[in-house]
Amino acid sequence: xxxxxxxxxxxxLLVSIQIDMEDQVALQLQENLADRIVSTGCHGVIIDxxxxxxxxxxxxxxxxxxxxxxxxxxxxTVVVGMRPAVAITLxxxxxxxxxxxxxxxxxxxxxxxxxxxxxxxxxxxxDDTDEPAVTAP
Numbered sequence: 596x597x598x599x600x601x602x603x604x605x606x607x608l609l610v611s612i613q614i615d616m617e618d619q620v621a622l623q624l625q626e627n628l629a630d631r632i633v634s635t636g637c638h639g640v641i642i643d644x645x646x647x648x649x650x651x652x653x654x655x656x657x658x659x660x661x662x663x664x665x666x667x668x669x670x671x672t673v674v675v676g677m678r679p680a681v682a683i684t685l686x687x688x689x690x691x692x693x694x695x696x697x698x699x700x701x702x703x704x705x706x707x708x709x710x711x712x713x714x715x716x717x718x719x720x721x722d723d724t725d726e727p728a729v730t731a732p
Contacts, residue, residue: 597620598627599611599614599620599623601628603637606712607708608635608639608670609701610640612624612643612644612646612647613646614646616647616654616657621653625661628640632664639673640662640671640672641675641704641705642658643675643676643701644658644675645678645700647678648678652688655690655692656690658674659692662692662693672695673695673696673697673698673704674692674695675697675699675704
């Protein structure tokens with residue numbers, strides 16, 4: 596059975612799907628990716644589907660499930676490289692892919708994850724104290 600490689604780039608896991616996503620391959624990817632998120636502690640997942648010409652409802656649901664699993668494991672998911680025909684098919688199938696952000700390419704996906712992580716870190720700093728700010732007279 597074919598396997599989909601999962602590469603670690605900094606704090607992000609990059610999944611580049613270069614093969615047809617048969618059901619068994621999609622399920623194996625789901626399991627392997629969850630294991631890698633836990634073992635690496637990464638906070639972002641980019642799934643590059645630019646090589647896919649078609650996506651059926653099972654693969655669409657699997658992508659949504661992967662995003663949900665990733666979110667529970669403290670990692671955000673961005674799908675990149677979606678072809679227009681794939682987007683049209685997903686919409687026609689009624690799959691909105693909840694929890695998945697999209698970007699045109701890997702570079703933009705990495706920028707999106709970096710901005711989100713930076714925004715999350717900034718919110719944490721502001722929430723550290725409930726004491727009012729003290730200003731000098």
